Structures are given as C-alpha cells and as structure tokens.
Amino acid sequence: MSKLPRVALLSTGGTIDALGASRLDLAWYTETKNRLPDGALVAALPELKTVADVIQVPFARMPSYALSTEDWSLLATTVQQLAASGTFDGIVVTHGTNTLEETAFLLSLTLSTTIPIVLVGAMRPANGLGSDGMINLLQAVRLAASKPARGQGVLVLINDTVFAARDVTKSATFRVNAFAAPGLGPLGHVDADGEIRLTRRHATNAVPAFAIEDIARMPRVDVVVSYVGADGVLIKAAVAAGARAIVSAGTGAGRPTPAESAALNEAAAGGVVVCQGTRVASGRVSRSPAMKAAGRVVAPAMAPWQARIALALAVQHTTDSEAIQITLDAL
Structure with a gap:
C-alpha cells in the first residue's frame, strides 16, 4: 500500500466550525459564540483518512x-515553520470567509515554500442545513496533498473551486459560491471524483516579497472609499x-473627488505614502502624469485591502514613491 501524503491542518475558526442556534x-x-470542540x-470526517494523513496543529479559533x-504574525510564522520542517506535503488553514482573502494575500507575500498552502472556509455553519464545511475541508486536503498544487503558492479552495491568493475576493454575502477572481477566473477545480484539474497557473516569486518579521x-495604513460629494x-x-x-479607493479607474484629491496631495507632500486604487471590483488603475507628479503610487489590479497590506509591509523599508511603485507592480 502506498504511503498517504501528510497534511498539516491549522484551524483558525470562522463559519466552518461555528454552531448556530x-x-x-x-x-x-x-x-451564539459557539463552536465545535x-x-x-476532523473526527466527523473519517473520509479524510482515505486522502491524507492529517495532523492537526493547535491554533486559536475566532471569527476572521x-x-x-499579532494573529497574522503568529499564523505566518507557524505555517512557515511547518513548511520548512520537511514533514508535510501540504498545509491547510481553515479560516473565516470575511477576511480570508486578506490573510491569503498576506501569506502569499511572506511565505517561502513550494508545498501547497490552502486556505479554506465555509458559508454555512457546521450544524446548519446544507453545511458546506465538510466537503470544502475534504477538497482542500485533496488539493494540498496533490502534485498539481505544488509550486502554486498560496491557494484558496471553496465550493470545489481553486483560486490564487493574489486573485481571489469574496463576492457574495451568503451564497456558497461566494468567491470569485474578477477578470481572471479561478485556477481550476477539485472535481466530484476528487480529481484535481488546474487549467491555469499563476506566477509565484521564488523569494517572498517581504519577511515574516x-x-x-x-x-x-488606512483605506478611504470615495463617493459623490466626499x-x-x-x-x-x-x-x-x-x-x-x-x-484611496477612488471611483472608476481611480478617481477621488476634487476635495479628496487635494487632501491626498497634502498628505503626500507631508510624507504620507498615498496609493490610488479603485472601488471597482476588477481592472487596473493607471498612474497618470498628475498622480506621479503629486507623488502618488497606484495599486495595479489590486483590491484596496490588498494594497493596504502591501503598503504596510513596504513602507517599513522605504517611503520613496518610485521604489514603492516598483514593488507594487511586481506583486
């Protein structure tokens, strides 16, 4: 009998192990603030034993x-240590869906490993009708244990669909197909028979953009959303x-109001790094001559909350707008 892959499982909480009234x-x-013990x-999902040798690693559980x-720092450190140990073929992190995309993006910027790191969540609580947590977890373990997922960086698995951490966003509040990659689409799927079909690959950096430290x-770093009259x-x-x-999550292709623009220019002149993004779900922001002259950088095809994470890491090393723009363009 062939040896099963070993997969580490960290449970950080969220809907997947929450209990409703x-x-x-x-x-x-x-x-209700109630969770599964x-x-x-895992105990309720004996089918996992046919897929991988799942080793549970203790971690604090909470809504995302x-x-x-501090939680992010501990999570990244723990995942990196597990990946570097050489003990595991993949790592799965259960996570609340509200901020899953932010954690996935952060990990993609700071982890250094070729083994699959898969974040998974659920849209319905563990005791709810039609709960999707168990099948999502099983599919995530299948993905983390698979060869096609190696070298793909940090992935997100939900509703049988595989996304790259850089691309994914939550697009619905209640639907089980609540995640999407606007303008790009998913990397592939884990099918009903367990087959991993990744039809698209994405570029990953051999060296992480930032250190876990x-x-x-x-x-x-704050995000300000624009609207008429702001x-x-x-x-x-x-x-x-x-x-x-x-x-600045501006309108359209990155346009704040005139009053916001004046305040942003004033902030940039005072040494605050100003990044122009968009409140639109997909598409890039182009750095106009006026933006560049004012010292603003742009978040190319990056959600405002992704840009916030990238900036909070980048400004620790430089506040030069041109250097930061090069960094953002490379992510």
Whole structure:
C-alpha cells in the first residue's frame, strides 16, 4: 500500500466550525459564540483518512473579522515553520470567509515554500442545513496533498473551486459560491471524483516579497472609499491618527473627488505614502502624469485591502514613491 501524503491542518475558526442556534440559523450564528470542540470537525470526517494523513496543529479559533496583526504574525510564522520542517506535503488553514482573502494575500507575500498552502472556509455553519464545511475541508486536503498544487503558492479552495491568493475576493454575502477572481477566473477545480484539474497557473516569486518579521511591525495604513460629494475629512483624520500610508479607493479607474484629491496631495507632500486604487471590483488603475507628479503610487489590479497590506509591509523599508511603485507592480 502506498504511503498517504501528510497534511498539516491549522484551524483558525470562522463559519466552518461555528454552531448556530438551530439548523436554520444560517445568518446570525456568529452571535451564539459557539463552536465545535477542538478536533470535532476532523473526527466527523473519517473520509479524510482515505486522502491524507492529517495532523492537526493547535491554533486559536475566532471569527476572521476579529483577527489582529499579532494573529497574522503568529499564523505566518507557524505555517512557515511547518513548511520548512520537511514533514508535510501540504498545509491547510481553515479560516473565516470575511477576511480570508486578506490573510491569503498576506501569506502569499511572506511565505517561502513550494508545498501547497490552502486556505479554506465555509458559508454555512457546521450544524446548519446544507453545511458546506465538510466537503470544502475534504477538497482542500485533496488539493494540498496533490502534485498539481505544488509550486502554486498560496491557494484558496471553496465550493470545489481553486483560486490564487493574489486573485481571489469574496463576492457574495451568503451564497456558497461566494468567491470569485474578477477578470481572471479561478485556477481550476477539485472535481466530484476528487480529481484535481488546474487549467491555469499563476506566477509565484521564488523569494517572498517581504519577511515574516515585517508582519508584526505593520504600521497604520488606512483605506478611504470615495463617493459623490466626499470631502477630505477622513483623509485628514487618517493623517492625524498617524497613518504611514493611505489607500484611496477612488471611483472608476481611480478617481477621488476634487476635495479628496487635494487632501491626498497634502498628505503626500507631508510624507504620507498615498496609493490610488479603485472601488471597482476588477481592472487596473493607471498612474497618470498628475498622480506621479503629486507623488502618488497606484495599486495595479489590486483590491484596496490588498494594497493596504502591501503598503504596510513596504513602507517599513522605504517611503520613496518610485521604489514603492516598483514593488507594487511586481506583486
């Protein structure tokens, strides 16, 4: 008999192991503050033993919207240590879907490994009708244990669909197919028979863009979303609060209001790194001559919250706008 792959499993919480007040509690279950006991999700899924030798690694469980920078630092450090140990063929991290895309992006910028790192979540609680947690977890373990996933960096698996951490975003509040990669599409799927079909590959850096140690030192970086009639009050408040950088989620291809633009230029002149992004779900922001002259950088085809993470890591090394633009373009 061939030896099964070894997969490490870290459970950070989220809907996948949450318990609702009843089987119909598919919306407000987080308010019960109840979870499955440690190890119960895996114990209820004996089919995992046919796919991989799953080793559970203790980690604090919580809603993903409650995660802190300290939690991110510990998670990245733990995953990197597991990957570097040479003991595992893949690593799976269960995670709440609210901020799953942010954690996945952060890990993709800081981890150095060729083994698959797969983040997985669920849209319905463990005791809810139609719960998707168990099948998602099984498929994630299949993906993490597979050869096609090697060298693909950090991946996200949900609803049988495989996404690259750089591309994925949550696109629906309740649907089980709540994740998408606007403008790019998924990398592939884990089919019903367990076959891994990745029809697209994505470029991954051999050397991570940032060090894990940078996570614990991430400074304040704020995101300000534009809308009709927006003034510069929130931008000035961010500067006053000590923001080292500001991401402007502008309209269209990255256009804040005139009042916001004036406040952003003032912030940039005062040494705050200003990154122009867009509130639009897909598409890139082009760095116009006026933006460059004002010292603003742009987030090319990057969501505002992704840009926030990248900037919080980048400004620890430089505040030069041209150097930061080169870094953002390479991510």
